[in-house]
Amino acid sequence: MTNAQRLDHVEDELETVKRLLVSTASYAESANRRLDELTIKQDRTQSQLDQLGVRVDQIGGRVDQLSERLNEFVNQTQRLFNQQATVLERLEENQRSNNAALERIDRILDYLLRQQGNSQ
Template sequence: MTDAQRLDDVEDELETVKQVLLSTARYAESANQRIDRLIERQDSTQKQLDSLAVTVQVMGERVDAFISKTDAFISKTDAFISKTDAFVSKTDDFIETTQARNAVFGEVILRLEENHASTNAAIERLERILVRLIPPNES
């Protein structure tokens, strides 16, 4: 092989190396651009995650406040139910007492009606006796 041929071979190989280096450089540039876009997306995603973390924290605080208010409401409701149960119990006792008194009053009224009927019968008998004993004045 002559020096010219060797020089051509070296130039061809150098051209090939040059093409490989240019291709590698373009690939590296493209990879760097992709990495830059990925970093931008990662930053955007991180901002969204940070925002979501704040939202979750705020919602957690609201849920805690809601639970606290709900517990207070349940306590008040339980107290109201207890008072209502006591009132219903007293009302039931009052109704039972009233019914017992009504039964007693009913018996008293029956006795009074019997006594009234008996008294009316006695008055009628006395009137008849008086009419017999004291005849009416005939003028």
């Protein structure tokens, strides 16, 4: 192989290396752009997740408030039912007492009417 042929061969190989370097640089730039895009998307996703976390916390707080209010409602309702049960028991006792008193009055009236009928 002559020096000219060797020089042509080296130049060909250098051209191949040059094309490979350009291709590698282009690929690296493309990969960097994609990495930048992915980083931006990841930041957006993280921001959305943070906002979602805040909303979930807000909803959790509202659920806690509603749960407390519901518990208070149940407690107040139970208290009212207990009061009404007590009132109803007293009314039933009064009703029995009134019925007993009416029966006594009825017997007294019968007795008085019989006494009045006997005295005439």
